[in-house]
Amino acid sequence: MSEARAAHKRILLKLSGESLMGDDAFGINRGTIVRIVGEVAEVVNMGVEVAIVIGGGNIFRGVAGGSVGMDRATADYMGMLATVMNALALGDAMNKQGLTARVMSAIGIEQVVEPYVRPKALQYLEEGKVVIFAAGTGNPFFTTDTAAALRGAEIGAELVLKATKVDGVYTADPKLDPAATRYNKITFDDAMAQNLGIMDATAFALCRDQKLPIKVFSIFKHGALKRVVLGEDEGTLVYA
Numbered sequence: 001m002s003e004a005r006a007a008h009k010r011i012l013l014k015l016s017g018e019s020l021m022g023d024d025a026f027g028i029n030r031g032t033i034v035r036i037v038g039e040v041a042e043v044v045n046m047g048v049e050v051a052i053v054i055g056g057g058n059i060f061r062g063v064a065g066g067s068v069g070m071d072r073a074t075a076d077y078m079g080m081l082a083t084v085m086n087a088l089a090l091g092d093a094m095n096k097q098g099l100t101a102r103v104m105s106a107i108g109i110e111q112v113v114e115p116y117v118r119p120k121a122l123q124y125l126e127e128g129k130v131v132i133f134a135a136g137t138g139n140p141f142f143t144t145d146t147a148a149a150l151r152g153a154e155i156g157a158e159l160v161l162k163a164t165k166v167d168g169v170y171t172a173d174p175k176l177d178p179a180a181t182r183y184n185k186i187t188f189d190d191a192m193a194q195n196l197g198i199m200d201a202t203a204f205a206l207c208r209d210q211k212l213p214i215k216v217f218s219i220f221k222h223g224a225l226k227r228v229v230l231g232e233d234e235g236t237l238v239y240a
């Protein structure tokens with residue numbers, strides 16, 4: 001274990017699917033996934049129990065499928081399967097880089113990965129294994145952000161870390177509004193009242209009701225994950 005003291009014992013890290021793309025147009029970039037696993041390893045080696053929810057936007061997005069005429073629920077199941085592919089790739093990279101990872105799926109595909117069973121997930125975390133939650137909530141019409149809030153609450157995480165492409169929550173989407181400014185912290189109620197698009201309202205509401213804070217930070221900023229875990233000033237805190 002390293003000398004630095006973590007501010008949190010157990011965390012839920014939400015990785016967007018797009019964070020695995022690197023500079024590619026879609027899919028999984030090998031160098032990027034290796035770098036992200038290296039950053040996760042740093043916090044695991046500090047003694048932090050790490051659970052991960054991985055998105056699927058780099059492979060498939062259900063809403064996009066719906067918009068071209070596909071049944072929305074079917075498209076959403078395809079989106080959930082995309083998260084299983086990302087989870088398998090992430091787990092494989094972790095095991096190759098010296099971590100022990102377990103992938104658990106919210107939908108039954110037992111020949112491929114074990115099903116999500118809460119006590120088992122808790123046991124893995126206590127054993128120092130990284131648990132990767134695949135297939136979101138297992139239900140269509142939800143997102144992996146909501147899965148992160150749900151699993152975070154279920155496992156008693158102290159903090160949800162939303163690792164994304166931007167370095168925090170802004171007054172407006174910074175990709176669309178260059179004049180947008182970043183919040184250092186913001187309450188769930190304010191984020192929801194202002195309809196800030198960084199996370200969906202269901203995820204915000206669940207975390208607010210469970211008093212589970214969220215840190216939004218950029219996964220592309222080297223060392224940012226470790227700085228969040230150390231409780232340093234990084235990204236935006238969303239709190240109740």
Ligand SMILES: Nc1ncnc2c1ncn2[C@@H]1O[C@H](COP(=O)(O)OP(=O)(O)OP(=O)(O)O)[C@@H](O)[C@H]1O
Binds near residue numbers: 016056173197
């Ligand atoms: N107020 C805001 N502050 C910051 N980012 C915002 C805001 N409103 C919208 N966004 C956008 O939200 C996006 C967050 O998306 P994110 O990377 O989490 O993707 P996702 O849909 O959750 O994951 P996936 O890629 O797996 O589908 C950012 O890229 C940013 O452009």
Ligand SMILES: O=c1ccn([C@@H]2O[C@H](COP(=O)(O)O)[C@@H](O)[C@H]2O)c(=O)[nH]1
Binds near residue numbers: 056083136
């Ligand atoms: O609980 C869930 C989680 C996800 N989906 C579908 O998967 C895709 C990919 O997830 P992202 O959160 O966008 O990364 C999502 O667009 C949904 O179509 C789901 O149905 N239920």
